[in-house]
Amino acid sequence: EAGVVQSPRYKIIEKKQPVAFWCNPISGHNTLYWYLQNLGQGPELLIRYENEEAVDDSQLPKDRFSAERLKGVDSTLKIQPAELGDSAVYLCASSFRVGEQYFGPGTRLTVT
C-alpha cells in the first residue's frame, strides 16, 4: 500500500513569493491533515479535512495561508506571500480510523 505522497520535498523561495505544497493521501482515507513542524518541535495542526470539507482550520493563518481539497482526495496548501518565519517542514497526514494518522515525508520550506 502506498503511503502519503507529498511534493515537492524541498523548496527554497524568497520572502514575499508564493509557494504551494501538494499532498496525495492513502487511498480510502477520508480525513486529511496539514501540519507545521518547526525545528525541535512536534507537529502542530494547521487544518483538517473530512472529505472535501475543512472541519478544523482554527490554527490556519488565513491572511496568508489557504488550502483546498478538491474531490475529497488530493490537497494543496498555499502560502502567499511567504515570510521568513514560515520556514519549517509542512507535513500532510491522512487517516481512516480515529487516532491512527499516517504522515507523509513532508516538504521542507526555506524562505530567504
Place this chain on the structure above:
Amino acid sequence: QKEVEQDPGPLSVPEGAIVSLNCTYSNSAFQYFMWYRQYSRKGPELLMYTYSSGNKEDGRFTAQVDKSSKYISLFIRDSQPSDSATYLCAMMVEYGNKLVFGAGTILRVKS
C-alpha cells in the same frame, strides 16, 4: 505551560539497553495516546496506539499509560542503532480528531 511535556534529550544509550521515554500532560480529557518515531528528514511513523489506561506490547516496544498521574511511557527493549530517531508522544481527547504532540525526545543508540 504546554499541554504535553516531553524531555528533549538527547538520550544516548549503548546497544542492547532498555530505553524509557516519557511524557506528562495536563489535560485530563486525553483518552488516546500514541507514540511516533521520526527519522531525520522523514515524516513521523506511528509506533504504538493506546486507548485510556494500561499497557500495550508490540515486539520490543511497550507503551504504558497512567492516567491518574497524567504520565505515559514508551519502553524499548534490546535497543538497536536503527532505533536512533526522535520519538514523539501524541494525545487526543475522546471524540476528537486533533493530535497534540510533545516536542520529541532524540534517542541515540550507540553500537
